[in-house]
Amino acid sequence: MPGPAAGAPVAAVPVAAPAPVVRCRHCGTANEAGRTLCVRCALPLDPGPAPAAPPPWWRRLLRRGGRQAPLAGTRPRPAWRRPRIVLPLVLVLLACGIWFGLPYAKDLLGLVRNEVVPPEALPPSAVRASEALKGHPATAAFDGFSNRYWAVAGTGPTLEADFGEPGVGVTKLVVLAGTSTKKDEFLTQARPARLRVELVAADGGTSTRRITLKDQPGQQTFDLHGSGVTRIRVTPETAYGAARGRHVALAEVEFFGHRG
Incomplete structure (x- = not known):
């Protein structure tokens, strides 16, 4: 067949348009327009409209019903049980x-x-007694010396210690009964056998405890609990070795706890 004559115009051949592609928004792979899942990651190419914003927490508390199933090809989120009541x-x-x-x-x-916190010594700001024999005042029971003592003719008089406001927290009571820590001097006078201890708080409230002492020289320690204590009264109720011409002796009274 003879070819076209020289100089004759050549007809243009149409070029086929490139096939449309859809880019995967997850991995960026090009996919044919008709696909619904990516050829590489298998995730949806058109996941549809964005999910609606979740309702407020108070509305979710009142909402009932099953959990919505995830879309095909998506990774389900961990299940979370909504709080109810x-x-x-x-x-x-x-x-x-x-x-x-x-x-x-x-x-x-x-x-x-x-x-x-370990307890600390709580020396009173003032002391007094309803009764005291000459030479044996109330201060002798709080001076830190075991050979000086408070003495009364018999049981019943009261020894008081003030701590001022806002008071102290008392945890321990230490008592040295008699006239001395030496055995021969200890037995020369009567010794308290039972003490009534009253704790007075800043608000006026009181608590009472009765303590039984052993008839022996040296210190004896007792638990004594009170907070905001502004005053403590100590009263000998009974005594060891009481007899005519003998007085009741109390060598030392010490309080321990915390201030404030």
């Missing part, structure tokens, strides 16, 4: 516990401090 109830109970526990927070902190 239990979580709000726990929060309300916790708030009530804090509210009603505030008045006792100071006592609780004081209790923790008493258990952790």
Whole structure:
């Protein structure tokens, strides 16, 4: 067949348009337009419209029903069980516990401090007695010397120690009965057998404890608990070795605890 004549115009041959592609928004791979899943990562090429914003938490608490199934090809999120009435109830109970526990927070902190911090000596700011024999005043029971003592004719008189406000926290009581820590001097006079100890707080409240002493020289230690104590009264109720011409002797009284 003869070819076209020289100089004759050549007809243009149409070029086929490139096939449309869809880029995967997850991995960037080009896919044919008709595909729904990516040829590389198998995730949806057109996941559809963006999910609606989640409702407020208070509306989710009231909503009931099953959990919506995930879309095909998507990775499901970890299941989370929505709080219903239990979580709000726990929060309300916790708030009530804090509210009603505030008045006792100071006592609780004081209790923790008493258990952790070693007690210190609590010398009183003033002392007095309802009765005392000559040469044996109330101050002799708080001077730190075991050979000087407070003496009374018999049981019943009161020995008082003041600590001032806001008071002290008392944890221990140390007593040295009799006239001395030496055995021969200890037995020369009567000794307290039972003491009534009254703790007076800054708000006027009082607590009483009765302590039984052993009839022996040397210090005897007792637990004695009180907070905000501003005054302590010590009263001998009974005595060892009481007889005509013998007086009741109390060599030393010491208090331990924490200030403030």
